[in-house]
Amino acid sequence: xxxxxxxxxxxxxxxxxxxxxxxxxxxxxxxxxxxxxxxxxxxxxxxxxxxxxxxxxxxxxxxxxxxxxxxxxxxxxxxxxxxxxxxxxxxxxxxxxxxxxxxxxxxxxxxxxx
Amino acid sequence: xxxxxxxxxxxxxxxxxxxxxxxxxxxxxxxxxxxxxxxxxxxxxxxxxxxxxxxxxxxxxxxxxxxxxxxxxxxxxxxxxxxxxxxxxxxxxxxxxxxxxxxxxxxxxxxxxxxxx
Numbered sequence: 001x002x003x004x005x006x007x008x009x010x011x012x013x014x015x016x017x018x019x020x021x022x023x024x025x026x027x028x029x030x031x032x033x034x035x036x037x038x039x040x041x042x043x044x045x046x047x048x049x050x051x052x053x054x055x056x057x058x059x060x061x062x063x064x065x066x067x068x069x070x071x072x073x074x075x076x077x078x079x080x081x082x083x084x085x086x087x088x089x090x091x092x093x094x095x096x097x098x099x100x101x102x103x104x105x106x107x108x109x110x111x112x113x114x
Numbered sequence: 115x116x117x118x119x120x121x122x123x124x125x126x127x128x129x130x131x132x133x134x135x136x137x138x139x140x141x142x143x144x145x146x147x148x149x150x151x152x153x154x155x156x157x158x159x160x161x162x163x164x165x166x167x168x169x170x171x172x173x174x175x176x177x178x179x180x181x182x183x184x185x186x187x188x189x190x191x192x193x194x195x196x197x198x199x200x201x202x203x204x205x206x207x208x209x210x211x212x213x214x215x216x217x218x219x220x221x222x223x224x225x226x227x228x229x230x231x
Contacts, residue, residue, distance in 0.1 A: 004158075033218070042118075042205050042221025043159065056218055088157060098217055108157040 004093045004106035012112045013081050021076040021109045023091035031055070031094035032074040033103070034066060038087045049074055050097065078111075086113045116141050118206050118222035125227050127196045134181070135191040135225045137206030143167075147209040148189040149219060150180065154202045162204075165189060196229045203227075 005024045013019050025032050031050045035043035045058035049068035063079040072093075078085055088108045096102040117140040127133040139148065150162045165173045165180045173180040181190040193200055203226050207219035 040223065042207070042223055043219075044221070045218050048218065058218075090157070090159065092159070094217075103161065103217065105159040110157075 004091065004104050006089075006091055006106040006109050008109060009107070010110045010112075012114065014114050015081055015083060017081050017113075018077065018079045019081060019111060021078075021089050021091075021111070023074045023076070023093070023106055025072045025074065025091075025093035026095070026104055029093040029095045029104075030072050031097045032068060032072065033092045033094060034074070034076045035090040035092070036060070036085075036087045037090060037108070038084075043090055046076065048094075048097070055097070081113045083113050086111060116143075116208055116220045118208055118220055120206055120222035120225050122225045123223075125225055127193075127227065127229055129198060129229055129231050130195055132192060132194045133196055133227065135193070135204050135206075135227065137189045137191065137222060139187050139189060139206070139208055141187075141208065147217075148180070148182070149207040149209070150178070150189075150191045151205045151207060151221075152200075152202045153205060153224070159205070163191070193227075198229050198231060201227060201229045 007022045033048040034046040037043040046060050048056040052068045065077045067075045090108045092103045092105045094103045119138045146167045148165045152160045163173050163175045163178045163180050165182045172182050177194045179192045203224045205224045206222040
C-alpha cells in the first residue's frame, strides 16, 4: 500500500500569483483533508473533500479552493497569493473521517510567497 | 470556541529517560476527544494516541501514555524510555465538535523535543 504523496515538495511564488498543490491519497481512501501550517504554528484545517464534494471548511477565504477527482486524489488552489500564505500545506488521506487514527498525512508542500 | 495550549516551546531529555509534554485545553463541550501527533523534520503528522472525554482510564500506546486530568483540563503526553528517533515536534489536538461526525482537529502550537544521547 503506497503512502500519501504530495507535489511539488517546494514552491516559490510571488504575490498575486495563483498556485495548485496536489495530493494523491492512499488506495481505498475516499476522503481528503487539507491543512495550512505556518512556521511555528500547528496545522489549521482548510477544508475536507468526501467523494468529490466539499465536506467541511475552516476559516479560510474563498480564494482557497479545492477539487477531488474520481480516483480521490485532490488539488488545493490558492488565488491572489499573499505573503501570509507562505506555509507548509499538508493533506491527509482518510479511510474513516470519524477517527483520528485513520488519517494519514503526506509530507507536505512548502510554499514560499515573495 | 476551543483552545489548545502547549506552553513548552522546547524540551530536552536524555536518551532512555521519560519526558512529559504539557497540554491544556479549553472547551465548553461535555463530549470531546484529545489527540497527540508527532511531526518529524520530514513534515508528515503521525498520530500517536487518543483520549476520549468519557474514558475513565488514561490511554496508552506502547511507550506513549496520556495523563488525562479532566478537572484540570490537561492532557499531558508521557514518553517513556526516550529514543533518539523521538526527536520531533509534538502537537496536542482536540476534535472540533462543529464537524459533526467527522474528525477535524484544532491543534496547539507544538513542543519541540530533542533527545540527547
